[in-house]
Amino acid sequence: MRLGAIFPHNEIGTDPDAITTWATAVQNLGYQHIMAFDHVLGAGTRNRPGWRGYTSADAFHEVFVLFGYLAAVTTTVELVTGVLIVPQRQTALVAKQAAEIDLLSKGRLRLGIGVGWNDVEYHALGQDFTTRGKRAEEQIAVLRALWAEPEITFEGRWHSIPDAGINPRPARGTIPLWLGGHSTATLDRxxxxxxxxxxxxxxxxxxxxxxxxxxxxxxxxxxxxxxxxxxxxxxxxxxxxxxxxxxxxxxxxxxxxxxxxxxxxxxxxxxxxxxxxxxxxxxxxxxxxx
Structure with a gap:
């Protein structure tokens, strides 16, 4: 088994030098990948009694920006999202950002994706929490098409792309997509x-x-x-x-x-x-x- 280390979001702090020290030490210790979690927003608990899970008090570095930084300060470790909540994001933008990280890291990105659990984030980001699983499946098709071809035409339930593409694209023509989750629908996916x-x-x-x-x-x-x-x-x-x-x-x-x-x-x-x-x-x- 390949061994990786999880970026300690809530405890690493905000000092770029500390982030560099951690990442380069992980690489030097022989770890083969770095995994980072993803949350855009944390729920405030003042008006949510009994809330369970991460809150606005928990720090999460924005994963694509973080990986752009880590791509520059490391040379060999794979960069892995664990997991990126894709249905609360614009798919073409995810494709563009992921392709850029893959380019800057020289092919070291592995994109772990999931549908998440935090309806507060979905609401704040203007996305439908109830259709997230089905939307994620369509997103997988759109992501792979945008990475593979200079231009695509795609018509789906949530996406309408009329003869357009991203540039640059990942050199491999794709980026590995790993899925997180345990529901029956996710396991089938x-x-x-x-x-x-x-x-x-x-x-x-x-x-x-x-x-x-x-x-x-x-x-x-x-x-x-x-x-x-x-x-x-x-x-x-x-x-x-x-x-x-x-x-x-x-x-x-x-x-x-x-x-x-x-x-x-x-x-x-x-x-x-x-x-x-x-x-x-x-x-x-x-x-x-x-």
Whole structure:
């Protein structure tokens, strides 16, 4: 499995030098990708009693701008969104921004996408929360068409593009699209359309059943299920990587291709985040050698 690190949004702060230090250290430690989360707006809680989830007090660096910066200060690590909430955005603009990041990073972008859970963001961004899944599916088709061809004509339920295109386009003619989520509709979408899946469930019967659904959808669409990557998250708010090796072992047995280490959630300093990542990388290397 390829090993990555999750950008500690809520704890990294706003100092560009600290962001550079974190990203270059992650690269130097041998991590193969950096994953960043996405939220445009956080909900205020004053008039939302019982609100659960991220709020306006939680910091999230804007992911495309962040990746433009990281493309300049790193050279080898893949840049991964985990996940970009595409249905609350204009699709052509996402295609343009993603192509630019891919260009500036010399082909290092992997776009993890999802439909999200925060209706407050959708409302504030002028998009319909209730149709987000179906809209995301049409967006996948539009994104891939805009990346592949100089001009396209597309007529769908949400998109009308009359003989137009983006320039520049990604050198590869595409950008990998990995899907996050666990609903039945999402799992079918992963199998039919996704380059990979970003599950947030532990290995076990539930994960096995979800993978069975993904593989069935892939086979029904004429795809090889083994071509679909799987990336799991290894949370280390406390404890060590040693304690998470059974989790990694079981997911690897299920076909996981990537694992990403999450260190935020315990109020760590920059130095403490990097110390945890250094220990995790050493432990993972020993695990990979066994």
């Amino acid at each position: 992963v199998g039919r359309l996704g380059d990979g899946w970003l599950p947030l469930v532990p290995p076990g019967p539930q994960a096995v059943e979800m993978l069975r659904r993904v593989h069935h959808a892939a086979q029904h669409a004429g795809r090889d299920p083994h071509d679909i990557g799987i990336e799991v998250k290894v949370s280390l708010p406390t404890g060590s990587m040693d304690s998470r090796l059974p989790f990694l072992h079981d997911w690897r047995a299920l076909g996981a291709t990537h694992a990403t280490v999450e260190t935020h959630g315990a109020g760590r300093t920059l130095r403490e985040h990097l110390a945890v990542l250094e220990e995790a990388a050493r432990t993972y290397q020993r695990y990979g050698d066994t």
